[in-house]
Amino acid sequence: MPRFPKPAEGSWTEHYPQLGTAPVSYEDSISPEFYEVERAAVFKRAWLNVGRVEQIPRTGNYFTKELKVVNTSIIVVRNRDGKVNAFHNICRHRGNKLVWDDDPRAESSGTCRQFVCKYHAWRYDLDGNLTFVQQEEEFFDLDKDRYGLVPVHCDVWEGFIFVNFAAEPEQPLREFLGPMITGLEGYPFGRLTSRFSYRSEVKANWKLYLDAFQEFYHAPVLHANQSPAKYSQAAAEAGFEAPHYRIDGPHRLVSTSGVRVWEMDSEMRKPIEDICRSGLFGPWDGPDLGEMPAGLNPAKCDPWGLDSFQLFPNFVILIWGQGWYLTYHYWPTSHNTHIFEGSAYFPEPRSPRDRIAQELAAASFKEYGLQDANTLEATQMMVESGYVDRFPLNDQEVLLRHLHRETADWVSDYQRKKAGV
Template identity: 55%
Template sequence: MAFFKKPDAGSWTEHWPELGTAPVDYTDSVDPEHWLLEQQAIFKRTWLQMGRVELIPKKGNYVTRELPSAGAGVSIIIVNDGEQIRSFYNFCRHRGNKLVWTDFPGEEVSGTCRQFTCKYHAWRYSLKGDLTFIQQEGEFFDVDKADYGLVSVRCEVWEGFIFVNLDDDAAPLREYLGEFAEGLEGYPYHEMTEHYSYRSEINANWKLFIDAFTEFYHAPILHMKQAEKEEAEKLAKFGFEALAYDIKGDHSMVSSWGGMSPPKDINMVKPIEQILHSGLFGPWDRPDIDGIQVDELPPAINPGRHKSWGTDSFEFFPNFTLLFWAPGWYLTYNYWPTAVNKHIFEADLYFVPPKNLRERLSQELAAVTFKEYAFQDANTLEATQTQIGTRIVKDFPLCDQEILLRHLHMTAHQYVDRYKAELANGSQNGKHAATTDVKDAARV
């Protein structure tokens, strides 16, 4: 269950004693060897969110995704074959050329096709991944096309979100997402197809940005200039605290007040927000659809059913955030590490399509306001990375509100520790040693 507003005595952290209260070691955010272990132990074994089904709504629609987080050069194709969403590694079975790309092989692309054709020697593959054509097939030696289809990647869809997993032995997606997913089903995601997106390279470890978005301890200080003077002074004086926290296995959530849309006092917000009826919390005018009022929300959202509720943020390990706002829109974040001190941050905002110009401008203001807040966070993170990278100090104290930071770093460490234990037991690829023994015997 979620734990709600704490009494004067007690704390959030006491509900999860396994997390402890000691300072947290941040070596995991600066050690290059640890980062390489995270690639293998985490990003090659967990479910990774790729986007929504609206990206590829029709037969033949496809997108490619580059996944350096799972290893240098890893690239996949995600395609709608007319019956289901599939995913494949993005390389040709002939000589390993990248199969789908345009001018620059490192860039992600999208489009529509009837089949995939390699631009090197014109081998062709169906949307289901079957090899259908070999140029000058008669010159090959006993090649059976059935043996040379595209290498598939596990791909499943939950509530319109596309996930892939590079581990063929991983548990099914729905099982992995667990109780939080069950409690979020039924939200009108499919109604919110107006889409804004941001993508930026951040010079900081991927976990540091998740840290920033799972605590509100920083908000009254770092974002003070975004509020009107009187409101900013109140926040700085009294602080900001969440309504509820919850942890279920590898995943976590925080629920908070803050749905100031419209604000109680119009003078609390800036003139442009007054004119367009919008701001960080989203458009003030709720969309007229079912399933977004407080009493209609799925049970995991605003679990305490607080009247002052404003936003919930769900952290699906390792790198997918699903964030709901009271006015009736939602955000997703993804953090894709490319090095121990760099990652790609992706943010996607989803609204109900506007019916007029005012509604459109209202949504655009929300998107721009979000971007300003995100830049403030990102800039601070890069300063953090430069200093913890010196390793002058490695252990840092965390306050009671920073409980989800403890959980994130502990969870990531557990994945790495399990992987290291498997390697120590003689499994070269992180699977079972018996499998490796069989392969070695076959080579002999």
């Protein structure tokens, strides 16, 4: 039978008394009015991850990102000096979207020397400078230096590309991330470049879906059918409690031990897992990635399962002990809808067997994620009914308390500053 870890002595919630222990409200997840303020207070002020440097490895490589929550589209591009730039995806002439393919609402990527507007052929270089205007002599005192692309604050940490939509960011990126996140520096993200991605439109508030991955209390119940019956029964009877939770500024961490699946009784595994030597926890033949950063596995679990780092507001880096990692993004599109993006990263496969093992791990986690999404749509429906307005949270759900409190604090801070208080 599998063994399930128990937490350290004491209450995690007691470590953060400012969060309280009372039942919580989810008004912040059903109110259109709150959402409108949240867009400005959170998403136009926080650093937001929009991708990784491997998406634009060479000069002129670019991708676009559609960000409805801040009502814009951006271009992210690598310039001739190797720097990553970000710009609003709008031509300065008549406001046409500058970079798009067949559907102007869809994201795109490619390589170019200059960006050329489809409407009147104005051109911009990789640093956003306006370099050519069709029939320039027809304009009145046009100074091309004043009509470059509108930049977006952009910075890179450990290969992750972040942008900030404030006029001036309140903190540099690394300061915003803080010591818990920067404790990951040195993890070989750049060596894990075999990527599998999926995207889903979810009819639930973005915070409710984030909540689903901030605790494992639900796993033995919601995901029971994804495991062999013998394992699921043992998990449901034992329950699950992660051995470590941490809060650092606006960010959160849940860390847990794991299981060596290949050492379990064969009745506890699926046949496909034995065939592919892989599954939910990743390929069994994990790579040797060398010494891990001090910020990983803070509870010193053996075996170690995973660390889920939740970067405020909407980005998760989930690092598995088996030598791979996941990222999640939750992009709001309204007060009760959002786009969920999941990506799994592995070392480049050395053989067809490696590739199949990676694909099974990615597909397994996609199935788990979609189960969560389906449940959260049911949650959204009933929370919006208003017949219940306070919900009790247990000690394992301390990170949920923090996310909703942190969001409320950002909104309150924004409103105070806007009022000049």
